[in-house]
Amino acid sequence: MAKKKKKPVPVRQKGHRGGRGGLPLLLLAFCVIATMLLFVAAPALIVYLVGMVPTFVAIFIDRDPRKYASITVAAMNFSGVSFYLVDFLAGTASFSRALEMVSDVFVLAVIYGAAASGWILIMALPPVTAVILTALAESQVQSLRKEQSELVKNWGPEVSGRSLNEPLAS
Amino acid sequence: MNKGMACQSPRFTGTNAVAIRDMMEAIDAGCVSGEQQLDRHVAAFLGARYSGSLDNELDDFATASNGEEALVAQLGIFAAVQFKHGPRELPHLASLFFNHLETLLSPFHNVELRERIRRSAEQVATTGKLPELLSIVRNKKYMRMDKKGFGQPKLYYTSLERQIQVQQIALTRISPVSLVKGRVAAAYIASCICATVVVMISLGGG
Numbered sequence: 001m002a003k004k005k006k007k008p009v010p011v012r013q014k015g016h017r018g019g020r021g022g023l024p025l026l027l028l029a030f031c032v033i034a035t036m037l038l039f040v041a042a043p044a045l046i047v048y049l050v051g052m053v054p055t056f057v058a059i060f061i062d063r064d065p066r067k068y069a070s071i072t073v074a075a076m077n078f079s080g081v082s083f084y085l086v087d088f089l090a091g092t093a094s095f096s097r098a099l100e101m102v103s104d105v106f107v108l109a110v111i112y113g114a115a116a117s118g119w120i121l122i123m124a125l126p127p128v129t130a131v132i133l134t135a136l137a138e139s140q141v142q143s144l145r146k147e148q149s150e151l152v153k154n155w156g157p158e159v160s161g162r163s164l165n166e167p168l169a170s
Numbered sequence: 171m172n173k174g175m176a177c178q179s180p181r182f183t184g185t186n187a188v189a190i191r192d193m194m195e196a197i198d199a200g201c202v203s204g205e206q207q208l209d210r211h212v213a214a215f216l217g218a219r220y221s222g223s224l225d226n227e228l229d230d231f232a233t234a235s236n237g238e239e240a241l242v243a244q245l246g247i248f249a250a251v252q253f254k255h256g257p258r259e260l261p262h263l264a265s266l267f268f269n270h271l272e273t274l275l276s277p278f279h280n281v282e283l284r285e286r287i288r289r290s291a292e293q294v295a296t297t298g299k300l301p302e303l304l305s306i307v308r309n310k311k312y313m314r315m316d317k318k319g320f321g322q323p324k325l326y327y328t329s330l331e332r333q334i335q336v337q338q339i340a341l342t343r344i345s346p347v348s349l350v351k352g353r354v355a356a357a358y359i360a361s362c363i364c365a366t367v368v369v370m371i372s373l374g375g376g
Contacts (some may be wrong), residue, residue, distance in 0.1 A: 022357075068353035075360035079367040086371055118360055125359075126352030133344050133351070141337045144330050151330075155279045155323045160331075 022067035026059065026074055033078075037085070043098040044088035050102040051081035054115035073118035080114025179211035190219040190255045194248070198260040198298075207266070208244050216251055224250060238273050242308065245274070249300040259298030267303060268295035274307045279320045283312060 030052070037044045058073035084101055101107050151159050176186045177193055181200060187193040193215055201207055208231065217224050227250055231243035245267050252260055267274070271291055278284045287306060294302045340347075 064353070066353075068350075068357045071357040072353070072360040075357070075364035079364045082364075082368055082371050086374075118356075121356040121360055122353060125356040126349045129352035129355060130344055130348035133348050134341065137337050137341050137344070141334055141341075144334050144337070148327055148330050148334075151323050151327050154281050155320060156281065158279055159320070159323050159327050161324070161328070 022071050023059065023065075026055075026067060026070055030055070030074075037088075041085075041088035043095045044085050046095070046098040047084055047088070047101050048081060050108075051084070051111040052077055054112055054118075058115075058118075069119075069122045072122050073115050076118030076121070077111065077115035080111040083110065177211055177215040179209050179215070181209065182212070187215075190216060190251060191257055193219075194251055194255065194260065195257055197248070198257075198262045201262045201266050207263070208247065213247070216247060219255075220251060221254055238276050241267070241270055241273055242304075245300060245304050245307070249304040252299070253301045260300055261296075261298035264295045264298045264300060264303055267300070268292065271307070277313065278316050280316050283316055287312065 034045060034048060037048055052074075055070065055074040055077045058070045059067065062069040084107060087097070148160070174188060176182075176188055177196075182193070182196050185192070185196040185200075187196045193212070197207065197212065213228055213231065217228055224247065227243060227247045231240065231247060234240035234243050248260070248263060268291060271288060274291075275284050275287060278287065287309070290306045291303060294306055
């Protein structure tokens with residue numbers, strides 16, 4: 001009897017660990033908040049949906065599977081929106097107040113400005129991180145070189161595997 | 171070998187040294203700067219008159235492949251002769267060997283140990299006792315200690331070199347790494363800001 005062929009074990013490809021990254025979590029958080037608002041203060045949903053437009057745009061244009069840019073923009077965006085959701089949660093605002101809010105330039109400027117600050121963070125932090133990482137790596141190299149020169153000082157240049165006449169690399 | 175015959179070395183023709191002790195005194199008095207104090211005539215003279223066998227020391231001298239080995243072999247010959255036949259002090263020879271201390275200490279790697287040996291040798295060199303000088307510069311315990319201890323820093327140096335290479339490679343790849351880490355940091359910062367704002371608003375609203 002012929003042996004049953006073993007099913008090939010699916011190999012998870014490198015770089016795809018964690019599935020679609022932060023997108024499901026982001027959408028879940030968005031839906032949970034939207035549902036809560038629908039039941040607690042339905043007019044707030046209008047402000048919420050209009051206010052969170054920059055987050056939808058970020059999710060759409062962010063090609064990174066881990067969606068770090070989207071998460072950053074969403075977090076900052078929600079910070080901006082949450083200022084205006086308080087009124088609704090306290091039960092003092094109506095649909096007309098919600099429509100008034102979303103047509104107010106100042107309100108939109110605050111909400112979208114907060115989202116823009118998320119983009120600023122995304123653009124500003126990688127160069128800052130590069131500078132910090134370079135400085136750390138360079139200081140690490142310097143301290144290692146210092147240790148090497150200490151060894152040469154204590155044990156002579158032969159400790160480096162070089163002969164006495166051979167110059168040490170700077 | 172004619173033991174009654176004076177040394178035929180052109181350097182000591184005028185001394186007419188027949189006894190080994192007289193010869194050692196003549197060598198001490200007429201020692202010249204440089205590493206070579208022993209020629210074949212002197213070596214044959216000492217070998218013939220030495221009470222016992224000087225073969226090992228002479229063999230070391232004959233087969234010396236570099237200046238350091240030749241110098242140690244000569245010191246070994248003179249030290250052996252002085253130990254058995256005197257004279258008690260050979261100050262010029264001792265100071266001459268002391269002048270070549272760097273060559274004599276070249277097998278030692280540890281700088282601290284070299285310094286310790288140098289200080290001891292300096293004290294002994296003034297007394298003119300070559301056996302003591304030899305026992306210091308070729309101390310078996312020190313040599314073993316140095317050789318044993320040298321392996322560890324050598325390995326450590328190599329591992330440091332490897333770490334430096336890793337860091338240098340990391341430096342060349344810093345751009346993509348910093349992009350990811352920067353975005354992660356931005357996401358964390360934004361999340362923290364959001365949480366703080368929500369908490370503050372909740373507290374203010376409550």
